[in-house]
Amino acid sequence: MHARLIRSAAAVAVAAAGTLTWAPAASAEPAEPTPSASAAPTETPAPDAGSVEIIAKDAAGDALPAATFLLLDSAGQEAGRGQTDAQGKATFPDLAPGVYRLKQTATGSPLHEVVADQDVIVTPGATTRLTITDPFKAAQVLLQAKDDKTGKLLPGATVNIGTGTSTLLTLTTGAKGTASGELPMSSRSTKFWVKEIKAPAGYDLYKPTKTFTAGPGAPVTVTVTNTKTLIDPKPDPSDKPTHKPTPSPSSPGKPSSGNGGTAPSAADRPTPEADSSPDAASSSVAAAPVKDSTPKAPTGSLARTGADATPWLVGGATALIAAGGGALLLTRRSRTDSHADDSTES
Template sequence: MHARFVRSAAVAVAVTGTLTWAPAASAQPSEPTPSAPAQTPAPDPGSVEITTKDPAGDVLPGATFLLLDSAGQEAGRGKTDAQGKLTFSDLAPGVYRLKEISSGSPLHDTAADQDVIVTPGATARVTVVDPIKPAHVTLKARDNKTGKLLPGSTVNIGSGDTTLLTLTTGHKGTTTGELPVLNRRAEFWVKQVTAPAGYDPYTQAKTFTAGPGSPVTVTITNAKTAPKSQPTPTRPPSGKQTDTPSESTSGGSKPKLTATGTRASESSLTPARDGAESASPSAPAGSLARTGADATPWLIGGAGVLLVGGIAAVVATHRRTTPEPQQDENTDTN
């Protein structure tokens, strides 16, 4: 038996005398076709305007610039005109890198690279100041007599009250550096702050002039330090006694004498002719004669001898001058 399908809210199907209910089939609605999204309008382009000047404010024509985008690709290149201006137009908004390739002037150096931000429909104005080229300074230190190059000489170089450069000579006695120049021609001073070892510092005033990019040689001469006078060395004591009397600084004390050999306070006994020992001291060889109270016995003895000798001489003289009595020749004899 074939079953019959009837389109209604429900379909009754008789299967072997049993009725079952099943949902009726319904048509599915068709999906709508998606539409293309609306396109966002591109932002308005921007631009970069460059003005080149020197430190004094004068415009510099002929400077060459390169503009790079954020990916490092070249976005523009050109030179400044007679008014020192250059414009890069129709630039998409973003960050750009501005590089100066050449200043167009023999007296000026190029400026450092910088970033430029471009905004939609606006002009980014950039002023570039090209510095004056520095002077190339060579410093030498020499001996004032031999001309030998000396290491270890330190100098300050500046203008007015400002120190612009400090240089120190190396082991070959020379060194180099770049001196900033603020004008087309300027005067600078040199001061030595450290002299080479063994030399007096250079104290005289020294000045020089330098221009942009010009080479300059500065030479400092130093004189050797005079050796300090050494005191005359005294002879060290030998430990032996000398014949030179030493004066005592104590008041009222007598000068003492010292001598080599036997001390003056010692005496020796000399045998007399009759075999007895004489207590008179004999001065040892190499000793000094006694002075002061020790010479009193000798003086007394000498005076006694002179006195006895004098008395004897007077007596002898008196005897010679006294006449002897004469006998009378006319005496009668019995």
């Protein structure tokens, strides 16, 4: 009753003032504190995962099924492993963002080589796509240079091997007449040419350009043949004469090598005057038989020269001088006797 009177009095007072104001009644219960923003627990949402998609093919553009890849995280731990399908595709899902290492462990083909390792970056909520191109295995080339007649292997032959306008390999045969190398391949079958640029010693250059076909990883043998260089025959030194020609014997009256002696020439010898007297004739006949006493060398041997022939030459010259002097003396005496007879008769 008392409370109702109080409320009525309050209502009358408000009505008299013409204004109504609502104020919540105070409560004796303690108010709960409002938590601050800093005191609320912090929760960081997990980032969205990413993925990696791989397409494997060869240099000709054909898909490579059954190619195997390994994905390693930054700590070197395996994060995924996969193999390409018939279209050459492989996917690594649910990867945390970061840098990964992609490693190919198999190509799925005996004709191809694996690629080198590479880094892959995975971003949140995105797919990283990679195209892997596996190269063809190189062809194994064996070069031989042969003699075109005997088939003997020849060292020192140098050839260029290439395709189109490009030279891919240069080989020189060694001591055994062979050389080997690797030819890069761009398809499952490639046509190459071979051209010799240096011939073996003593042989002509093989001028034609040969062609051959090679496949990835397959051995192939290439042979060039060379012809011996023709050389004009030269005279054999053994065909030269082994003996000297035999000189002719010395002529009478000519000087011969010896101790320095010289025989008088025909101009220096006294010549008897022409006379028809018997004495002169007999004198001429007496002087005629004088001959060179130098011994002649036998046929087929060298003539004797030197000091052995000198005494004979000196003796022959002395005999000639003596004979000429005697003939001259007889001639003069005959003329003197003829003049004396003529004087007596007159």
